[in-house]
Amino acid sequence: MVRIVSSTPTSGGEVPEQIDVPAGYGRAFRVRAGQQFEIIDVEGEQVADLCAVAAESHDEHIFLPVTRLALGRAEFRHGDVLLTDRRRGIVRLDDDPVGTHDTLFGICDRYRYEVDFALPPGHRNCRDNFVEALSAEGVSPAHADLAADNGVNIFINQRRDEQGEFHLEAPLTRPGDAARFTALIDAVVAVSACPESQSACNGGRPTPMRIRLL
Numbered sequence: 486m487v488r489i490v491s492s493t494p495t496s497g498g499e500v501p502e503q504i505d506v507p508a509g510y511g512r513a514f515r516v517r518a519g520q521q522f523e524i525i526d527v528e529g530e531q532v533a534d535l536c537a538v539a540a541e542s543h544d545e546h547i548f549l550p551v552t553r554l555a556l557g558r559a560e561f562r563h564g565d566v567l568l569t570d571r572r573r574g575i576v577r578l579d580d581d582p583v584g585t586h587d588t589l590f591g592i593c594d595r596y597r598y599e600v601d602f603a604l605p606p607g608h609r610n611c612r613d614n615f616v617e618a619l620s621a622e623g624v625s626p627a628h629a630d631l632a633a634d635n636g637v638n639i640f641i642n643q644r645r646d647e648q649g650e651f652h653l654e655a656p657l658t659r660p661g662d663a664a665r666f667t668a669l670i671d672a673v674v675a676v677s678a679c680p681e682s683q684s685a686c687n688g689g690r691p692t693p694m695r696i697r698l699l
């Protein structure tokens with residue numbers, strides 16, 4: 486994992502740790518209960534997919550059906566909590582500049598590119614990014630795969646109109662925009678800088694993300 490330590494102290498005087506996520510790749514990191522972290526859209530118009538497992542039991546992961554049931558909707562907003570399959574909060578979204586996130590549409594996988602876009606095998610994708618990144622933090626491929634089934638789309642700009650039709654447009658984020666989260670339990674979190682360039686998902690141009698551990 487590439488870890489870059491910031492030279493900019495926080496207001497509390499501590500130096501936050503930064504993790505650069507290259508365009509099209511994923512990275513995972515550990516957070517403690519109560520710890521905040523930011524997902525920063527370095528260049529703007531980029532979706533970050535996020536999944537997480539409990540640090541103490543990797544078979545416990547964000548589970549979107551129970552999260553949507555608790556929220557009463559598919560959109561994910563300020564103050565909302567992502568729940569695990571054991572129905573306890575694992576991560577809360579505290580603040581972000583655009584307010585467009587989603588728990589419904591899932592993440593891209595190798596078949597998104599091979600089937601939907603008729604591309605040859607080997608295209609990077611969020612599912613494989615999650616498995617690679619979580620494996621680097623000691624999460625088994627089987628547990629990582631379960632977590633990847635429940636990836637949240639941060640900054641995605643896909644909306645439903647009054648007829649229930651979906652419309653995907655470029656994210657509204659500008660360079661440097663950040664979503665801030667709080668971990669509610671000790672967790673291993675994975676973030677993928679979505680590699681999809683074939684739609685408006687990432688403004689047609691996948692770019693890097695940055696994680697800042699506060």
Ligand SMILES: [Zn+2]
Nearest residue numbers: 593611679680
């Ligand atoms: Zn993706």
